[in-house]
Structure formats: C-alpha cells, structure tokens
Amino acid sequence: MQISPKTLFDKIWERHVVVPETEEAPAVLYIDLHLIHEVTTPQAFTLLREKDLRVRAPEKVLATMDHSTPTVPIGSLKDLEIVSEQGPAQQIRDMIQNCKDFDIELYGFESKRRGIVHVIGPELGITQPGKTIVCGDSHTSTHGAFGAFAFGIGTTEVAHVLATQCLLQRKPSTLAVNLNGNLNKGVSAKDIILKIIGHIGVDGGTGHVIEYRGNTVANLTMEQRMTICNMSIEAGARAGLFAPDNTTFDYLHGRPMSPKGEDWNCALETWKELQTDAAASFDKEVDIDVSALTPMITYGTNPGMVMPIESTIPDHKGNQSFKKALEYMQFEPGKPLLNHPIDVVFIGSCTNSRLSDLRDAAKILKGRKVAKDLRVLIVPGSQSVKSEAEAEGLDRIFIESGAEWRESGCSMCLGMNGDIVGSGKLAVSTSNRNFEGRQGSGSRTILASPKTAAASAINGSVQDPRQFEI
C-alpha cells in the first residue's frame, strides 16, 4: 500500500490522536507539555476543586509567573505587597498555593529558572520537536520554532488539560509561508514576521497552521525562528512551525531538560523524521522575498498595519476602522514616521527579549546615550537571560546609556504588572501587539525590532537602525 505524503503538521497531529476526529466530534488530542502562569489559571483550578479532580500528570506541567508579576526585584511575598496592587498580588499568592495543592513544580521568585513562559520552555530544553504544547496564552505559537505543535487555549481548556492531559480539537488547515533570500544588514526576524502579517493580514492565518519554509530558513537561528513563530498568532494562525534541523538539535543539546545519553540518540532519530514529505501539499501557499526587506514598523492599531520604515503612511479612504486607528495613533495618511518624536522605548516581551535581541540593542547603544526625557525600559525574558546578559556586560551598556534594566517578566507588553507606557504617550516597542491601550490605557505603540527600538532610543524619535550598522 502506498503511504500518502504528509506535512510536518500531519505527522505531529497523527502521533497525538487518542480518539480520531469524526463528523460528529473533534479528535481527543494528547498534550505533551502544558505551560501555566498566574493569569489564565485561577478559574481552571477552581473548576478542578469544584469537580474534585486531580491534575492528571503534574510532571507534564511547567509553571512560572510572568504576566502580572512585577519586574522590580522581589525577594519574598512581603516585597510583593509593597510593589504590587491587591489584584496581581493575590493572583500570585493563589498561583503559589494552587501549584502546591496540585503537586506542580513552580518556578517562582526564588527560582533561577523563572521567566516569560515562552522564553523558559525553550531555554530549559523542555520544548522539543514533535511535542504538542499548550498554554493559556496566545503566544504559545513561539514553541513551533522547534517543530512542536504549540497553540494558545482559554482557561476552560486549561482545566481540560490539567484534568485529562487532552484537548478536543478539529484538525486545522495548513499554510506554507515560503521565505526566500537572505536578510540584509540591519534587518531582523521581527521585520520578516511583520512583513508576513502585513502581507496576509491579521486574519490571513485563521484556521491554519503555518509552516515556514524556503531557503531563508536554514540560515535562521533558533531565536530568530522563535520571534517569527511567536507572532504567527498576529496573523490569526492557530500555530507556526519550522521543521527541526541541525540548528534545532544543536540548540537543544545539553539543556537541563533535553534528553541525555542514549535517550538523546533515540530522540534525534525521531526528530529527524519530522519533515514535510516532498510530495505533500498545503491548503494555501504564500511566497515572501526576504532579500527585498527593510526594517518594518507599524503605524496603526493592529500588527497588520505595517510598512517599511522609510515609507509614508498609506490611505484607505472610506474604511472607518482604518480612519479610527489613525485617529487613535494621532498619525496622518501620506506622512512618514521616520524622525517622529517618541516618549518611550520598550525592549522585551516573549517576542524579543532573548540574548540575541539584547545583543542587537547593546551593539547600537554601546557608548551612546539615550535621548533626554525619553524612558527606555529593557527587560530580559528570563532570569537566565538576565544573568547571561550581565555576564557579557550588556546590563552596564544599557544602564550607562540611560536605560532601565529589570528583572524578567512580560512587563510593558501588556500593562498589567505596573509597567505601562502612559496615556497618550507614544512607544516604540519590540513586543507583539499595538492594539489600543495594550501597553496601558491610552498608550500608543509602534512595533519594531530591537535594532530599530535601540536606534530610536538614541534620537528619541523613530530611526532606521541601518545608520548604526557597522
């Protein structure tokens, strides 16, 4: 019998079907790794208590605190009472209690492994090719960089996974995004994904799992792939995927939770099978020429409202949503954003807070001062990234340039932990969403790469990073 050609996604899906999908019912899909944090779990644990259910596989749950957790140093819960408002403080206390009650190991304040959930999974080596990974957070798509099927879920589904280690799922469609050509100087992975979102639209990936393919892929580092997969959700995609290769295996080798010894060799054999077959087809395909890319910035209130940094803001006459977005941003069609004054620069978030992102920013900020009256906040993605950056002296470069350097966390990306942009203020941010008020009520956000953010920090206005590239 001839075996029909399969995509990478087909292969991962098939290996996790516990009960097959039918017309009447979705598949029961097994989940290998469940990431949890303090914000989207309280009601799930309440449900478990109400139904007198236990957590089926606590060893398959990785718990940390990142979203509402402050980025100022916290040594104990007492410190938390001082810096946090009542709501977030209670949420953190409940997270500690819930993990204790349900036998889940929590990487809390005292842990060197704490950090943004999508940063620590990969750096611990628990994010691995072929796994199914979920989290009550849409940016779970990040882990697809390793060839894992990783997607965000709601709190009801968090309870489902805690209780059964399974989810009810319909199989999504597939979308191939073919990336060809090499990145130019000053251009980053962030610019690639912003370009893709602008091209296919914020709903271009709805109902689809994206596989990123093409000749650009082999030259992308794991951190670049993570940035791209991270924002797949901003195109509406269920998940993003890169097929695992030697870059993936080299990254994972020797990490604390990667397989060891003979287990590593076995894992490697299985991982190498995780490729789309040559004759397999996708439901949709899109081609992007990476070599033509320049730094990208957003000008509106969703990540699809994006343009090359040297362009002028387009006009969509008659589109009320477009008009409303520009009014909110206080921008006008036909005008450039280059040299436009800004109030805040934020470098961080699960999109761009890894060591390579910080190095990109440091390279530009080294020996320079950030603009007067500009607030520059640089937040590492994890405590581990923080100590690695400090070992290289990046913290000194940032502090000497006039930037703030913090403990790890989601920080200013979503304005619920004390770090906010401020009403009416304009920020250049390396995060993932420029929605109205995303970075705090009334905040205005321009999304960009760490290079563009660092370049903009020096002048206090939107700047092209290519002028600083040696």
Added chain:
Amino acid sequence: MEKIKTFSANTVNLPNEDIDTDQIIPARFLTRQTTDGIGECLFADWRFDKSGKPNEDFILNQPESTDAGILVAGHNFGCGSSREHAAWSLVDYGFRAVVSTSFADIFQNNALKNGLLTIVVDSDTHKWLMEHPATELIVDLENTEIILENSKAISFPIDSFARYCLLHGVDQLGYILKHDPEITAYENQQ
C-alpha cells in the same frame, strides 16, 4: 451548562473590524480570580472615560442598547490574546451571541464553551444588520438559522459538536473524562 435552543434578542452594532480581546477587556482586569461581575469590565476603555464616567458617545451607553443581547461586530472579531475573560465579560454583560463575518479561532473556541454563540454571516446579511440597528433577531440553534425582523431566515455554520453540546447542555470536560481508558492506553504505549 444551560441548554440553548432558540432565543430572541435585540442587536447592537459595533462596525469596527478586527476588534481585539484587549478592547473587549483590557489586561489590567485579568487579575480577577472569578468571573463574577466581570461584565463591568467589558469594553472598559471605550465605555468609560479616564475618570470612570460613561462615555456617552459609545453605543452601549445609548438608550437603544440597554436591552441588547446580540452584538453585531465587524470582520475578525476577537483577535489577539487567548483570554477567556473576553467571552466571560460578554456573557456576564448580557450578550448571548455575537454576529460577524469571521471570528478569531481562540475567541470562538472560548465563546462556544461559555454558551456565547458566534454566528458567521455573509457580507450581505452583515450589511443588512448594520443598516438596521437595534433590530430583533431570532436565533434558532436547532435549525442553525437566524430569523431577521423581515422574517427572512439565514442559516449559519456551526461545529456539529459545539452545537450538540449547547443544545443538550453537555459538559465537554465530562466528555473527555469518559475517554479515560483510551487516554490511559495511549499513555501506556508511549
């Protein structure tokens, strides 16, 4: 889970496209431990000004919207974060359905698990609804159709399993738990 078969309610229109979950409920309200009263946070930054006073220009604060039970919104409603608080706040506020030309995946998943119907209509029907604000709609889940005030019936797509669960009040967690033998068998094979 409450069973849903047929209901009627008045619409309220929010024509904006790509309404994201940060608009539906800003992140600062996600520190709540329960869903009780979470409807007060719905569209908080559109409904209220900086001092917390209702913004009179916003449609939900206008007299014709007081008894609205169906939100008619622009394309790609519910994009952005996975926060189920978005569905909870719409339900707690009093909405029983959202009508749009498309929904973001995670929002749709969350909504249907909370008895909030996501009704996808074609652009002509959407246009008609936008031109007829505060109209009464009958939602018939059994026959998967909405009936407009002019008696025109329009069928809508819905996942057959979600429909079954809503019609019969099936608890999806209970459904998965019934598959425990298969889950155990799968785990033993690994």
